[in-house]
Amino acid sequence: MQLSDWQRKRSTIGLTPLIDVVFLLLIFFMLASTFLKFSAVPVSGARAGGATGSLSEIALIKLRGIEDIRVNGVGIKLDGLQGQIAELVTKGVTRAVLQPVEGAKVQDLVKVLELTRKTALKSVVVVR
Amino acid sequence: MRLRAVQVKKQPAENMIPLINIVFLILIFFLVASALRPFSDREVRLAESSEAKSPGAGTRMAVLREDGSIFVSGARVSQEQLQIQLAEWAKDDPSRGVTLVADRDMDAGALIAIVTSANVAGVRDVKLLTRKAR
Numbered sequence: 001m002q003l004s005d006w007q008r009k010r011s012t013i014g015l016t017p018l019i020d021v022v023f024l025l026l027i028f029f030m031l032a033s034t035f036l037k038f039s040a041v042p043v044s045g046a047r048a049g050g051a052t053g054s055l056s057e058i059a060l061i062k063l064r065g066i067e068d069i070r071v072n073g074v075g076i077k078l079d080g081l082q083g084q085i086a087e088l089v090t091k092g093v094t095r096a097v098l099q100p101v102e103g104a105k106v107q108d109l110v111k112v113l114e115l116t117r118k119t120a121l122k123s124v125v126v127v128r
Numbered sequence: 129m130r131l132r133a134v135q136v137k138k139q140p141a142e143n144m145i146p147l148i149n150i151v152f153l154i155l156i157f158f159l160v161a162s163a164l165r166p167f168s169d170r171e172v173r174l175a176e177s178s179e180a181k182s183p184g185a186g187t188r189m190a191v192l193r194e195d196g197s198i199f200v201s202g203a204r205v206s207q208e209q210l211q212i213q214l215a216e217w218a219k220d221d222p223s224r225g226v227t228l229v230a231d232r233d234m235d236a237g238a239l240i241a242i243v244t245s246a247n248v249a250g251v252r253d254v255k256l257l258t259r260k261a262r
Contacts, residue, residue: 015144022148026155033162038174040183040227040255045244063236100236107232109239110175110258128240 041110046097046125059085059093061116063100066108081112085119096124166257167191167229169199175232180260187227188217189257194231196238211245218250225253 062070069076071084085096096116100109109126116124166183169191190210191199198210205213217226226246230239239256246254 015148019144019148019151022151022155026151026158029155029158029162032164033158034165035162037180037260038166038183039177039180039258039260040187041177041258043228043240043243043254043256045240045247045254100240102235102237104236105232106230106234106236106239106256107175109236110177110232110256114177114179126240126243128237128244 041113043113044123044125046127056092057094059088059096059121061096061098061112063098063104063108063112065103065105066111068103069112078111078115081115082119085116085121089120094122096121098124098126099128100126168202169193169229172229172231173233174229174257174259176261177258178261183227183255183257187225187255189227189229190242192228192230192234192239192242194233196234198242207245210242211249214246214249214251222250222252225255226251227255227257229257 059072062073064070066078069078069081071081071088074084076084085093098109098112098116113124113126166187167189171193172191189200190213193199198205198207200210200213214226217224228239228242243254
C-alpha cells in the first residue's frame, strides 16, 4: 500500500534531459551522415604469369589525360573509344590493358575504365 | 493591459512540446533519408562515376590523398606500413576485398602502384570508391 502511494506521488519525467539527448542524436546524425550515392569500381592489376593467349588478343590503351587516349597507338577521342574497341573486338581482341602515363588523374582512369567495362571485352587490367 | 499580463504568465515550459516535435521530426528525417558516411576524411574529393553500386558494409578501406599520404582507419601510414597492413588483411580473410578511397586529382600511376602492391600482398579484390555524378 505504501509503495503504491509513493509511486502515485512521483512527478512526471522531466522533458529537458529528453530534449538534450534528442538534440545530441540529431547533431550526431547531421554530421555523420551523407546524401551522396557511392559506388565501388573494381580495379584489377596485372599479375605476373597470369596472361595466356596471343598478343593479338590484347589491346593497349594508353591514357595521358581525358583528351589524350591512344588505343594501340592510335589517338582517339573519349566518345570514339567504345566504337574503336568494338571494331577491335571484331578483329579478335578480347582483353585490354590500360596504362596511364604521367599526367593522368584518377578521375580520367575511372572514366575510361567505366567506358571499357561496357564494351564486349572480357577483361580490362590496369598496369603502370 | 490585463491581456498582456496573462500572456506573460503562460509563456514558460508550455512551448517545449512543439519544439521537441520538430526536433524529433528532423532526427527521423536524417535517420531515414541519409546514410552514414563510409569514410570520414573531408580532404578527399572522390572521382565521379555514372553508376551507383553500393560498396557494401564493413569493407576495409585505405584513404589516399592527393598529396600521396595514406590513411588507414584514421591514422597516417607509410607505404611500407600499408604493405604490411594489406598482407595482414589478406592473411586474415582473403575473400574480403579492400576499397581504396582515392582523391580524383591523384596521379593514376600512383594509384595503380598501390593496386599492384595490394595484389602482390594477396588481396584479390581491390575496388575504388567513387561517387555517383548527379
